[in-house]
Amino acid sequence: MRKAALLLVLLVGLVAAGCGGSSNEGTVTEPETQTESTAAGGTSECTDAEVPTAREDGGATEPKERLDPEKTYGLVVETNCGTFTITLDQAVAPATAASLVALSKDGFFDSTIFHRIVPGFVIQGGDPTQTGSGGPGYKTVDVPPSDAAYTKGVVAMAKSGAEAPGTSGSQFFVVTGDDVGLPPEYAVVGTVTSGLDVVELIGTQGDPATEQPTRPIVVESVTVEEQ
Incomplete structure (x- = not known):
């Protein structure tokens, strides 16, 4: 049963959430009903890639x-499947947005993978250890609004079940279902706009x-655009 309440050991902080060490970040809980997602538009296939060498946590x-x-x-x-752009929402997640920009500029996300892919639900990445248990070595907190909606294209941060709402490390997920019915627990950092x-x-x-x-889905690079 995949509905396992935010595995304490999948994204940012398995037991300790905190700074460095082996902090598992947790994972978003999948609702009971799933719908298959299909690709639309001009991109039709991914190129072959190898899993990059894992890096240390923190x-x-x-x-x-x-x-x-x-x-x-x-x-x-x-990525080896094409390029997409996340427009960050500073109003809703100022601390997490600043963190993601800083990490991206430092190359933290380069040569990582999407380690969790659930068709019709989410794709999840942002872990340098490539295991689903790593993070940057620190946490930010941006409590999402009570009416937060996790619909297709929304980008939010994964956390462990033991962590407070809005806690974030580096692991993020992009919603691929139309409306996956998640509770307002995960910091909403932006939307896929391209x-x-x-x-x-x-x-x-x-x-x-x-x-x-x-197959390996590799994040080759994440760059920051400012307007």
């Missing part, structure tokens, strides 16, 4: 300053039974 430094509120920040995620067809394609590259990718 090692990053939490940024002390927020982003410029007068600017719009986008994360351009280049390349949703690529996200949908990645969402088909997983085994529903194991929630594991059926």
Whole structure:
């Protein structure tokens, strides 16, 4: 039964959430009903890739300053299935948005994988250890609004079941179902504003039974756009 309440051991902080060490970040709980996601648009296939060498957990430094509120920040995620862009929502998640920009500029997400792919639900990545148990070595907290909706294209942060709502490390997920019915527990950091067809394609590259990718889906780079 995949509805296992936010595995304490999948994204940011298995037991300790905290800084460095083997902090498992937890994973989002899958609802009972799933629908298959299909790719739309111009992207039709992924190129072959090998799983990059895993890196150690932690090692990053939490940024002390927020982003410029007068600017719009986008994360351009280049993968072996194509490229998509996440536009960050500073109003809802200022601390997490600043963290993701800092991590991206430091190359933290480069040569990582989507380690969890559940068709019709989410694709999940952001772990340098490639296992689903790693993070940057620190946590941010941006409590999502009570009416937060996790619909297709929404990007949010995974956490362990023991952590408070809105707790984030580096592991993020992109919703691929129309409305997956998650509770307002996960910091909402933005929306895919370009390349949703690529996200949908990645969402088909997983085994529903194991929630594991059926082939390596590699994040080759994440770059920051400022407007």
